[in-house]
Structures are given as structure tokens and as C-alpha cells.
Amino acid sequence: MNWALVFEQLLNGLQYGVTLFLMAAGLTLVFGIMNLVNLAHGSLYMVGAYLAVAATQWTGSYLAGLALGLVGTLLVGMAVEVIALRTLYERDHLDQVLATFGLILFFNELVAMIWGRAALFASGPAWLSGHIELFTGSRYPLYRLVIILIGFLTALILWYVVARTRLGMLIRAGASNRTMVAALGTNIRLLYTVVFGFGAALAGLAGILAGPIYNVQPGMGELILIQVFVVIVIGGIGSIRGALVGAIIVGVVDTLGRAFLKPLLGTLISLPAAESAGPALASMLIYLLMAVVLAVKPAGIFGSRN
């Protein structure tokens, strides 16, 4: 086996993993703090990607597009929270799932109305379009490396904000006892809106970064959302550390499975059989992984039982 190729796919897996993490962090934060299941998180990913493409075309600058896309997703997220989701915090998970399902239909169709149903072409910045040589014989796209860096940097910032700042302290306090925090004079509704907005911006960031690699099209959020669910279930709901570990496991397993399962099976069983079984098994791999994790730890790797 070609080790340079394995290393390259490992990096691809890592890049996909940090994209998943950006999504999972927002989702798990919102769930851990507001006890809200937000299926429309994938829609925010899509909104981020579309806004960035539109803003990049409008301003002609990638960085301006990125900034406008982030701010736009933040605002859209806060608007969604204030208009639709705020009333759902006290409801059971079933109501939350259904209402946010309705939001998905709305956002997908709205995007299709504005930008059409066909996939849009999103390009990364020209100054990140090259490759760099990691070691002899292995050239890796610079853009993907930068995504990995941004992902880990975001994880670090997130840890710092939640664990070391006053805002993070309020967030943690609000998660454990909402009424008490409100009684001590914090505007908890505003705090929730801000947290939701930042979760949305993280999803938007994931969408913006993923835009040049995957397709920008209506419904793009749902494909990744379900994998993000797998990430959160594996890592443990409500835990940011779990989201990071789960995201990297899922990203690497999924990418390596798609790349190497078919040739690997080909050495074990007949080639035509591997030809059809390989892709099928590769697409099921992370779900099987999830089933195994749950069989051993029903609350995920870093989850607590309550």
C-alpha cells in the first residue's frame, strides 16, 4: 500500500473531521445549554455557504465574503431564535424536532427560490489555491490544510471562552440552573439568543469553508447534519470535548473507509463482489461504529448519564 496516499487520506479525514466539529460544537452547545434539538442547524450551514458565495461575488474579495457570510449567518441564526425557537425551549423534544423540521423545508426552498436548485460554484481564495510539499512525493492542497488549522484554532478559542471568560461562566451557569442565573440579574433570554447566534455562525463557518470543496446546493445541510448527529451521539451530547473527539473519529473513519475499503475487500473476496460491497459498506461504516459505541457506552464517550 502507498503510504503517501494513506497519509493524504488521513489529512482529508482530519479536514472533514474539523468541518464536522464546527457543526457539532454549535449543535451540542445549544442542546447542552438550552436543551433544544435544532434540526435546522444544517440549514444554517447552507445559509452560510450561500451568503459567502453571494458576498464574494458582490465584493470581489474572498475575505470580505467570508466576513459578511459569518455576520449574515449570525444574524439569521439570532432571528430564527427570536422568531421561532424561543417558544420551544419549554416543549418536549418531539415538538422541537417537528418545528425545526418545518424550518428546514422553509430554508431549502427559500434558497432554491433565490439562487435556483442547481449547484453553485464556490471558489476558495487564489492565494490558497496552491499545494505544499509535506514530504518528498506528497503534495497536499494548501486550502485543506488551512481548514484543519482553522478548525483546531476554533476549538481552542471555544474552550477558552467557555472555560475561562465571564461569558463562558454565565453560559455554564445558565446550563445548570436557568432560573437562578436569571434571579441573579442576568438577561438569560439575551444570553440564549447570543449563544444560538454564535452556534449558527460556527455552522456558517463550516459551510463557508466547505463550499469550495463540496457542492453548494439546496439540501447540502442535511447530508452533513445527519453525520453530525452521529458525531454527537458518539462523543456524548452536550460535551464540546466529545464533539471534537467524535468529529475526528467520524471524519477519519468515513474518509478512510471510502478510500480504502474497496481495495482492502478486494484482497479478501472476489473483485466484483468487493466492487459492489465496498461502497455500500463504506457508506454504512460510521453508523455501524455508532451502534458499537452505543452498545458499550449508551451515553457516548464523554456523555454523562443524566
Place this chain on the structure above:
Amino acid sequence: MKKKIAFWAVLVAALILLPPLVLAVKQPYYVDLVRRIMILAIAAISLDLILGYGGLVSFGHAAYLGVGAYAVGILAFYGVASGWAHFAVAIGASALVALAIGAVSIRTSGIYFIMITLAFTQMLYYLGISLAEFGGDDGMRIKTRSRFPLVDLGDPVTAYYVAFVLMLLSAFIVSRIVNSRFGMALRACKSNDARARALGFSPYPVRLIAFVIAGGLCGLSGALYANHTNYITPSLMSWLQSGELMFMVILGGMGTTAGPVLGAFALLLAEEVLKGFTEYWQVILGPLLVLSVIFFRHGLAGIFSRHE
């Protein structure tokens, strides 16, 4: 009680009279539409057993719809035309899949359960896409419809009455299950897990059995659906389909006999009206669904009964 009997009498009479009436005014399309609604109502009825009475929020019920439909499609592909075989395998296979998914999922609860049932269904969806022999992403035409003696499912009106009878039968069976000793245990597990344990029975097998029954019944709906469209596609197992089934149950009213049927009619007729109105009908349907969740909490069946 009187209201309920009146409701069912009106519904049954209307559905029996519909085909001759719409055929008299040369609108055969409505026979197909209502047949499709009744077939999906069976799936909604099966979901209500676990969602409404069992409190298991399964976000992956479309899986069994797909397994039932693929069972018919694959058997027909290999030259098996017997309807009995089609339906037996469809129900058996979806019950088995439900057993496998349920055995893992029911160990968890709450939000985990929602996400896991969704993820497993997604897994089956991708399996359907990667099955190139059976059409892959594009789906597959079914070679022969299920053949029964005397009953021709290819005839639209015959198939309509078959779906109609099976829908009533499903509603009846589920209401019998719910009011049996087993159903009482199932409802007890929903309302108070700890107390159910204290009474001396373990919730896990009760829930799992209900999950398997619901899967099998939904497989029946899938087999009918395959015969209805004469075509199978992985999108039958998509999570949008699962969400739609959940909405039927909620719109109609969870934990009621009439609810899933009413919900199926309400949701699919609303879709039909909106589709005639604009190409971007989901942009209207989405917010309507959000509003219905926020403001319309007891469903349509809540209008007929006053249990709450």
C-alpha cells in the same frame, strides 16, 4: 363516543363513495391521490403505536416503508410474482429490520433515541443508493405487481378498495393492541418508566415488541406503496419521508385511533393544494408546520374527543 362513531361512519361512507363519484366526473386522478394517502395512513397508524402510545420518538420510520417496498421490488426482480410471498416477505423483513434497529436504539432514550433511529434509517437509505443492481439512486421499475387470486392490484379502483380495507384493518388492529394487556403495559412504560419497573415488568421487551409490530405494519404499507407507484426508490427511506410520517401523527393527534388517518389526509391534501399554487410550495408548508407545532397542540383528533 357518539361523535367518534359518527366520525368513522362519515369517513367510511365518503371513502367508499369516492371512486364512483370522481370517475363519474372523469377525474380518475383523485382515486390515485386518495389511495396514496390511505397507504401512507397505514404507515402513520403504525408509527402512532410507538410514538403516540409508546412514547418512542422514532425519526426513522420511513426505513420500514422502504424495506417493505424493496422486498416487493426485489422479489419481482427475481421472478417471484406471488402476492402472498411479496407481502409476507415485506412484513417479515421490515419486522426483522425493526428488531435489529430497535434492539440497539431502545437501550437509549430521549434525544439519543431520536438521533439514532434517524441515523440507522439514513444508513439504509445509503444502502439503497449503493445497490446498483436494484436501480441505485434512480430507483427501479417493478417487473410484476403482486399477484393475488381474484384481486388485481393493477386496477386503480380495486387497489383503492384494498388500501381502504387494509387501512381500516390496521387502525382496528392497533386499537385492539393498545387496549389489550400488552397495550396497557406499553402505555404504562410511556407515562412512568420507574413505576412500570416497580410493578414488576421490564419496559425494554415491551417497547421492543411494539417497535417490531410497528415496523411490520409499516412494511405492509411499503409493499402497498410499491404496488401503487410500480416503482421503488431510496427516497422512500429518506429522512424527509420519516419527518412527513411524524407530522401526520402529530397533526392528526398522537395516541388516538383517528389521528394518524386524519393527519395523513390533512398533510397530503395541504401539500396537494400548495403544489397547485406554487412550485416553491415548501416555503409555505414549512412555516405552516412550525405554526401548527407551536399553536395547535392536540391535533385534529382533539376536536373530536375531549380527553385532555
